[in-house]
């Protein structure tokens with residue numbers, strides 16, 4: 001068994017890879033939501049179900065990055081993100097499964113209960129935590145760790161190295177197969193969160209290679225200097241370069257910032273700060289389909305899809321796909337058990353004694 005990508009390009013079999021998830025993830029129609037909105041052609045790709053341990057979009061990336069660390073004989077994965085990083089949590093959980101430790105360099109983000117829960121989960125799953133405050137602090141600390149320890153594998157924020165993004169090249173091939181077998185119609189638009197860019201960049205490359213005609217619509221949920229058209233195109237080009245290193249049959253395809261569809265109006269004030277539109281979107285999908293989204297990524301992405309449905313004039317109702325990138329494995333029993341935040345390093349205690357940011361009414 002191997003990644004679906006290896007069938008299309010056998011030379012890629014030399015890329016380190018391990019199966020960590022349950023693929024293909026289901027693709028299905030959101031019937032109740034469609035009826036509620038009067039647009040009966042909305043579909044979901046359920047990457048929330050990508051693993052029984054911890055799902056979401058990170059699993060696909062980790063299938064390529066963690067084995068690379070193992071092949072390079074590294075013992076510790078060092079990565080950074082906001083204090084509530086889902087990517088960090090996914091790395092700790094799946095890293096443990098492969099015998100790898102994780103060092104998380106954490107920077108400030110708006111304080112929500114989700115942030116507090118993830119901090120308790122990092123503690124539970126045995127991550128080494130380092131409070132870096134901001135990006136400059138994280139960069140300095142990562143250089144220090146990197147120079148002082150030999151066994152560290154550096155994973156960029158969101159796991160979005162070109163290697164990690166290969167997971168979403170594979171995801172596009174997986175979707176194409178589901179279309180070819182009639183499980184789902186070819187979407188006209190695929191709405192996906194654009195955070196550290198690996199998900200969108202991988203889907204862009206994969207859809208070109210697999211012959212998918214859908215337009216990938218990235219909904220920016222992170223800072224503009226990270227998540228923008230040019231940077232996404234650059235990452236996509238690096239992904240192609242990496243693939244061609246292993247298999248020259250991968251065609252030379254190039255992406256430009258001008259070709260990207262990125263929506264910038266749904267992020268709100270800040271990365272991690274909830275928006276009223278996101279909150280409404282979250283409630284609608286919860287009520288109609290019993291699907292739980294998160295406020296930082298998927299609620300904002302789904303808000304963009306809702307806006308499209310409500311404002312478009314086209315009576316044809318072209319198929320739309322919402323790519324659910326949030327985990328749906330319920331970890332609340334662990335959070336309840338691990339409620340003592342004082343076990344965390346002291347620098348993190350303030351995240352439990354400060355006020356949560358006001359939740360939009």
Ligand SMILES: Cc1ncc(COP(=O)(O)O)c(C=O)c1O
Nearest residue numbers: 086158195196197198199297325
């Ligand atoms: C739930 C969720 N969705 C989407 C994203 C964004 O994906 P990417 O960082 O690949 O752009 C993240 C990133 O952390 C995430 O946690």
